[in-house]
Amino acid sequence: MKKAQTIYQNGDHFWQVIARDPARPNYLIDTNEYLISYQGQSLLTDPGGVEIFPAVFSAIAQVSNPEQIKALFASHQDPDIISSLSMWLELNPALPCYVPWLWAGFIPHFGGNQDTFRPIPDEGMNIDLNGLTLTAVPAHFLHSPGNCHLYDARARILFSGDVGAALLPDDYASVFVEDFDRVIKAAAGFHRRWMGSNSAKLDWCERAAKMEIDMLCPQHGAIFRGEDVQRFINWFAELKVGVLALAK
Numbered sequence: 001m002k003k004a005q006t007i008y009q010n011g012d013h014f015w016q017v018i019a020r021d022p023a024r025p026n027y028l029i030d031t032n033e034y035l036i037s038y039q040g041q042s043l044l045t046d047p048g049g050v051e052i053f054p055a056v057f058s059a060i061a062q063v064s065n066p067e068q069i070k071a072l073f074a075s076h077q078d079p080d081i082i083s084s085l086s087m088w089l090e091l092n093p094a095l096p097c098y099v100p101w102l103w104a105g106f107i108p109h110f111g112g113n114q115d116t117f118r119p120i121p122d123e124g125m126n127i128d129l130n131g132l133t134l135t136a137v138p139a140h141f142l143h144s145p146g147n148c149h150l151y152d153a154r155a156r157i158l159f160s161g162d163v164g165a166a167l168l169p170d171d172y173a174s175v176f177v178e179d180f181d182r183v184i185k186a187a188a189g190f191h192r193r194w195m196g197s198n199s200a201k202l203d204w205c206e207r208a209a210k211m212e213i214d215m216l217c218p219q220h221g222a223i224f225r226g227e228d229v230q231r232f233i234n235w236f237a238e239l240k241v242g243v244l245a246l247a248k
Ligand code: FE
Pocket: 076, 078, 143, 162
């Protein structure tokens, strides 16, 4: 079962993670979805695949009213990111979905119409959530050629898509990185193989190092907090990516 867990709260401003699901079928890669809420309205990042829609929906329904979801954000085009799109649109056909412009003609194969998509330009853009400014930050080629992360400057949280992802064993229960070395071991193969460009990676590391980030929240694996955020950025900057090897 997936469960929602609050990772940040400041008044009416929340971040909740719908975390890894130890009960999922083992042929599916596990995913984290993040619900960002501000004064009664929410945005859902990388809402997930068709297979896990019921689990994500019921986890959200236990902590808030799913009708408060006013926007979807897809970091890139993969099925584990956004193949549930048509199901979310059944809940609310007017739901906008922010996507990197490069994928604006591809993601509609998962659902939606010409009113659904809000293409994000390559340089990124601000997204308003009921008065809270979120920023779509470029992360191209990490791993997808059109790829964005989402930064909440007020909460100092960066949703980092596949950057920081780790394929953790099912007995790793915490949603947070508790043992940096253990998580990095589970992240190394994934980053070497899935991240395609060393120069794009260095650009991202430079950009991320300048941002104030208390939590770096990946779409797979565990959340980096505090000093582990910069430790991760430093580790990633040194890692040689684009290597043909098993993602383990
Ligand atoms: Fe992906």
